[in-house]
Amino acid sequence: MARKRLYLASPYGFSAQQREILLPTFVAELTRLGAEVWEPFSRNNQEPTSEPGWAFQVGQRDLADVRECDGIFAIVNGTPPDEGVMVELGVAIGRAIPTFLFRDDLRRCTDSGSYPLNLMLFTGLPERGWRGYYYTAMEQLADPGKALVPWLAAQPAGGSETV
Numbered sequence: 001m002a003r004k005r006l007y008l009a010s011p012y013g014f015s016a017q018q019r020e021i022l023l024p025t026f027v028a029e030l031t032r033l034g035a036e037v038w039e040p041f042s043r044n045n046q047e048p049t050s051e052p053g054w055a056f057q058v059g060q061r062d063l064a065d066v067r068e069c070d071g072i073f074a075i076v077n078g079t080p081p082d083e084g085v086m087v088e089l090g091v092a093i094g095r096a097i098p099t100f101l102f103r104d105d106l107r108r109c110t111d112s113g114s115y116p117l118n119l120m121l122f123t124g125l126p127e128r129g130w131r132g133y134y135y136t137a138m139e140q141l142a143d144p145g146k147a148l149v150p151w152l153a154a155q156p157a158g159g160s161e162t163v
Contacts, residue, residue, distance in 0.1 A: 004152055005038055005069045005071075006069065006071050006152075007038045007069035007071070008037050008038065008039045009072055009073070009085045009088040010082075010085060011081075011084065011085060012041075013039075013045060019041065023039065023041070027039050029138065029142070030073060030141070034153065040062045044058050044065065062084075066095075066097070067095065069092075071092075072089065074088065074100070075102045076102065076105075077102075077103055078109075079107045079108075080109055081103075089124065099124035099125060100133050100147065100148050101121060101125075101135065102136075103116065103136060129147075133148075135148075
């Protein structure tokens with residue numbers, strides 16, 4: 001049985017401490033739940049930054065991974081959230097790739113009374129039941145009553161959108 005490819009969009013690779021502590025925790029938990037985690041800092045960020053064109057190459061590989069993944073799990077902490085994560089989410093939403101959002105940042109980042117973030121981030125989620133795709137704690141990832149676990153279990157790759 002093929003595992004679904006889940007792109008992990010996060011800003012955690014830019015900080016040594018976050019890269020060593022937080023990022024592996026997410027990768028391990030998502031893998032344990034059955035995802036083939038595509039983490040861009042380990043997959044595509046191997047270019048020497050002193051080489052001409054390195055940033056373009058990294059960006060193109062990240063974009064290709066978003067286009068080829070079955071779903072995207074985006075860490076959207078920050079006010080506003082990381083702009084690279086926002087671009088990756090925009091590509092996924094535009095391609096109707098299932099999206100899952102994680103935010104354990106207590107600050108509000110919205111003008112909407114309905115959503116805790118910019119309303120455009122929720123356009124990739126169902127109008128009713130969007131909270132099933134929105135996570136606020138690591139422990140929620142394994143909750144079968146939320147969207148990620150049933151989506152990962154559904155066959156074939158690209159599975160169920162309903163919760």
